[in-house]
Amino acid sequence: MIQKSKDQICQFFSSKNQANKNQNSNDETLKKKIEERAFIFKKNKNDKDFQVLQEVYTEAYKSKQIDDCYKRFIKSIGSNSQLFNYYSIKQLQEKHKLLKLCSKYREVRGDGNCFYTALGYRFLQILLCEYNLEEFIFFLDKIEEIDLPFKVYCKQITIPEEIQKNLLNEFLSRLCEIRLIEDKNERLDNLMEQYSAYETKDNIDGYFFALTTIFFRNISYYVATKSEMAESITDINNLLIWGEECNNNEIVIKELSEFLRVMIVLVFVNNGTISSIEYSGELHYHQILLLFQPGHYNIGFE
Numbered sequence: 001m002i003q004k005s006k007d008q009i010c011q012f013f014s015s016k017n018q019a020n021k022n023q024n025s026n027d028e029t030l031k032k033k034i035e036e037r038a039f040i041f042k043k044n045k046n047d048k049d050f051q052v053l054q055e056v057y058t059e060a061y062k063s064k065q066i067d068d069c070y071k072r073f074i075k076s077i078g079s080n081s082q083l084f085n086y087y088s089i090k091q092l093q094e095k096h097k098l099l100k101l102c103s104k105y106r107e108v109r110g111d112g113n114c115f116y117t118a119l120g121y122r123f124l125q126i127l128l129c130e131y132n133l134e135e136f137i138f139f140l141d142k143i144e145e146i147d148l149p150f151k152v153y154c155k156q157i158t159i160p161e162e163i164q165k166n167l168l169n170e171f172l173s174r175l176c177e178i179r180l181i182e183d184k185n186e187r188l189d190n191l192m193e194q195y196s197a198y199e200t201k202d203n204i205d206g207y208f209f210a211l212t213t214i215f216f217r218n219i220s221y222y223v224a225t226k227s228e229m230a231e232s233i234t235d236i237n238n239l240l241i242w243g244e245e246c247n248n249n250e251i252v253i254k255e256l257s258e259f260l261r262v263m264i265v266l267v268f269v270n271n272g273t274i275s276s277i278e279y280s281g282e283l284h285y286h287q288i289l290l291l292f293q294p295g296h297y298n299i300g301f302e
Helices: 002-042 047-062 080-086 092-101 114-130 133-146 161-179 184-196 208-226 236-240 249-260
Strands: 074-078 104-108 263-270 273-279 287-293 296-301
Touching: 002 133, 002 161, 047 161, 047 208, 074 080, 074 184, 080 092, 080 104, 092 263, 092 273, 104 114, 114 133, 114 161, 114 184, 114 208, 114 249, 114 287, 114 296, 133 161, 161 184, 161 208, 184 208, 208 236, 208 249, 249 263, 249 273
Parallel strands: 263 287
Antiparallel strands: 074 104, 104 296, 263 273, 287 296
């Protein structure tokens, strides 16, 4: 009996080791596929295409006097006491309500793009650090399948149609490069560093935020136009205007939860009181918490 148990134990560890080897081999194959995609995405790269992004930044920000502490597109994580102070939550009952939903938050810049900043950053955390390699590739396939445009409109600027595909590919190539970083913490740090940057510094050009914002505005426009409630979104074109908000965001959020395959929890904070609503996507274990106080979105964390 003892010998049989030993044999079973040996067989168990042998099977486990073989499974690990197979998984490692599969991961290496998937990484090579991501490397190949990154190479293809960069094939027609032209740094001149970034000029239009610089023009967007110039029109939106350079003419305004903004303190340095407000320039970063996202800030570091705040504690629950900072969360209560930020939203002026004073009643113990409301504090408990909020803590059941989230205990920390990340403030995003209030520039009319806050919804896309909050949604975009949190989803990219999921895509780059919570999805496995196969799920990441599935997402790339999905974006290429729908042939997503890469439009944005400012007062005097539009993205020429002939460079839209190049800019989309540039964004996707950057996602591939971050995903290929082996250490998950380094991935998160790189994402944070690139996303928050508002100007060129060291090896970061500051355009990742613009690329991400335009990407998620186009995703939002795509799902809104496909929605059964599309006719109810009277200001649907605002989805493609830099710095403009959409007054029908709840319809858009519902459609985004399905397309992105996440649960989006919208936490309303109004005059110190808390309420929430859930929009369930296909994969409920991936969750995005959006803190909404009339006029502004931030990111919540459990």
